[in-house]
Amino acid sequence: MAAGDFLTSIELISPTEFAKRKIQSVQDYSILAAESVANLFRTPRYVADIVQQMDMIGFGSLPIVLASVFFTGAALALNSATTLSRFGATTVIGQLVSIGIVRELGPVLAGLVVAGRNSSGMASELGSMIVTEQIDAMRALGTDPMKKLVTPRVVATVVMMFFLVILGDFMGLLGGSVVASVLLGMNAHEYWSNAYQTLVFSDVFMGLMKPLVFGFIVATVGCYYGLSTKGGTQGVGRSTTEAVVAAMILIIMVDVFVTRFLMVLLGS
Amino acid sequence: MATPSLPVEAPVSRSQPPSGPVIVFEDVAIAFEENIVLDGISFTLPYGETKAIFGVAGSGKSTILKMALGLVKPDSGHIYTMGEDVTEMTEDQLFELRRNVGIVFQESALFDSLTVRENVAFRLMEEAKTPAEEIERRVREALRFVELENTVDMFPAELSGGMRRRVAIARAIISRPETLLYDSPTGGLDPVTSTTIVELIIKQRDVSRTSSLLVTHRLQDAFVMANHYFDVKAGHIKPVPPGGKIEAPMAFLILRDGKIIFDGNIEELAHTKNEYIREYIS
Numbered sequence: 001m002a003a004g005d006f007l008t009s010i011e012l013i014s015p016t017e018f019a020k021r022k023i024q025s026v027q028d029y030s031i032l033a034a035e036s037v038a039n040l041f042r043t044p045r046y047v048a049d050i051v052q053q054m055d056m057i058g059f060g061s062l063p064i065v066l067a068s069v070f071f072t073g074a075a076l077a078l079n080s081a082t083t084l085s086r087f088g089a090t091t092v093i094g095q096l097v098s099i100g101i102v103r104e105l106g107p108v109l110a111g112l113v114v115a116g117r118n119s120s121g122m123a124s125e126l127g128s129m130i131v132t133e134q135i136d137a138m139r140a141l142g143t144d145p146m147k148k149l150v151t152p153r154v155v156a157t158v159v160m161m162f163f164l165v166i167l168g169d170f171m172g173l174l175g176g177s178v179v180a181s182v183l184l185g186m187n188a189h190e191y192w193s194n195a196y197q198t199l200v201f202s203d204v205f206m207g208l209m210k211p212l213v214f215g216f217i218v219a220t221v222g223c224y225y226g227l228s229t230k231g232g233t234q235g236v237g238r239s240t241t242e243a244v245v246a247a248m249i250l251i252i253m254v255d256v257f258v259t260r261f262l263m264v265l266l267g268s
Numbered sequence: 269m270a271t272p273s274l275p276v277e278a279p280v281s282r283s284q285p286p287s288g289p290v291i292v293f294e295d296v297a298i299a300f301e302e303n304i305v306l307d308g309i310s311f312t313l314p315y316g317e318t319k320a321i322f323g324v325a326g327s328g329k330s331t332i333l334k335m336a337l338g339l340v341k342p343d344s345g346h347i348y349t350m351g352e353d354v355t356e357m358t359e360d361q362l363f364e365l366r367r368n369v370g371i372v373f374q375e376s377a378l379f380d381s382l383t384v385r386e387n388v389a390f391r392l393m394e395e396a397k398t399p400a401e402e403i404e405r406r407v408r409e410a411l412r413f414v415e416l417e418n419t420v421d422m423f424p425a426e427l428s429g430g431m432r433r434r435v436a437i438a439r440a441i442i443s444r445p446e447t448l449l450y451d452s453p454t455g456g457l458d459p460v461t462s463t464t465i466v467e468l469i470i471k472q473r474d475v476s477r478t479s480s481l482l483v484t485h486r487l488q489d490a491f492v493m494a495n496h497y498f499d500v501k502a503g504h505i506k507p508v509p510p511g512g513k514i515e516a517p518m519a520f521l522i523l524r525d526g527k528i529i530f531d532g533n534i535e536e537l538a539h540t541k542n543e544y545i546r547e548y549i550s
Contacts, residue, residue, distance in 0.1 A: 142364070142394060
């Protein structure tokens with residue numbers, strides 16, 4: 001394609017039109033997210049689909065979540081040790097890793113990893129169904145794709161994120177423990193004792209509330225981009241990329257607000 | 269085509285045929301991003317008739333089918349499907365209506381993660397009212413109708429284009445719908461497979477008395493449908509004999525520039541003086 005042809009093929013839209021489209025997207029996403037929750041109280045409920053999605057999303061994401069949080073916990077311990085050794089306070093590594101992983105890094109890392117794997121998967125699967133008219137066929141056969149496809153994915157992701165983060169947090173602490181005992185020569189019992197005793201209700205509560213929000217973001221963003229796919233296979237690729245980017249950015253942004261909200265709520 | 273082994277039963281609700289038309293379009297218009305696709309479209313599909321819709325690519329033929337089923341809403345006008353105004357119905361209400369209407373999509377639109385059995389049984393399984401044994405019996409009956417009973421455990425990716433189209437027909441007829449919508453059922457298929465599909469559509473029309481809208485690019489398919497009927501005793505299609513004792517309930521509708529330029533039967537089509545249509549059918 002010549003440069004001139006390329007330039008003329010670029011669609012120029014006015015700022016007003018651009019803003020309208022963005023607002024429309026936010027509105028459509030909000031409707032999808034609200035419907036996915038409202039469908040929990042409507043029949044039919046697709047329990048078998050929820051279980052199937054739990055297996056695909058939860059069990060499928062387990063190795064990458066565990067690995068990523070384990071090595072982050074290890075890296076956190078290493079970095080903390082460098083600073084803490086200047087003050088002769090390496091014994092508090094367990095506390096630092098524990099607070100960092102449980103309150104923040106565990107949920108966020110798990111959210112990002114699950115988003116990378118599953119938002120893209122949902123967007124590409126539903127996008128392919130759109131371009132091959134399978135979604136239209138489903139509607140024509142009297143089945144609501146929102147109930148059959150979206151709600152099971154949202155429920156499965158929210159539930160499995162909760163358990164993935166619990167396991168991920170443990171692996172993060174284990175990673176810190178390995179570094180503390182093998183590289184820094186700390187007593188493992190001392191590390192785990194510090195890590196455990198430093199945690200209070202608000203830390204655990206915050207660490208277990210975030211994955212519920214992140215799971216909801218991962219699933220609804222993936223489904224939204226999938227069901228908004230236009231333009232054949234190229235459109236599927238575009239939706240997949242956009243879903244991952246949007247889900248990751250949203251998780252990082254929302255994390256700030258959720259953290260602040262929970263801090264105010266818990267008075268911590 | 270081989271002799272069909274088992275005719276599909278007539279729709280349960282058709283013991284007393286409805287008197288009114290099955291589908292009515294009243295002054296329907298639709299545009300996509302400022303491009304007017306259909307404008308002032310009005311026609312009726314009488315009970316038991318098959319109406320073939322022709323037009324160049326992008327003339328809105330498939331959109332007519334989707335609008336008839338409420339999958340796409342028109343910008344203006346009214347569409348009555350089986351007496352219900354689909355333009356005024358909510359999605360939940362439309363799900364009920366769609367249970368009595370079958371559709372065969374252009375590229376079959378089979379669910380690629382499900383087997384042929386699960387695809388064909390999809391509607392019955394979703395309704396969750398039919399016992400498993402009954403579902404299995406009807407799946408096999410529908411697949412026998414399209415002569416693909418041996419594919420029951422295969423996935424769509426393992427089937428040829430023609431086989432997928434026939435499975436899509438089986439999926440559409442399993443609930444014994446009163447109305448069927450075919451979107452280019454022979455598009456992209458070889459002549460032999462196309463003939464098989466056309467014979468299945470004739471069989472469905474004449475055995476089950478199903479009313480149909482048929483989108484196609486192939487005039488010869490529609491002419492075969494207009495000139496043949498399915499002989500249940502013989503088990504295959506036969507030419508309509510002269511004399512009018514047997515009639516093939518077939519009509520033609522031609523679109524051009526978003527408007528209907530012809531709506532009539534094969535004789536009216538043959539005698540039309542419209543230059544565009546004469547060129548189209550020549």
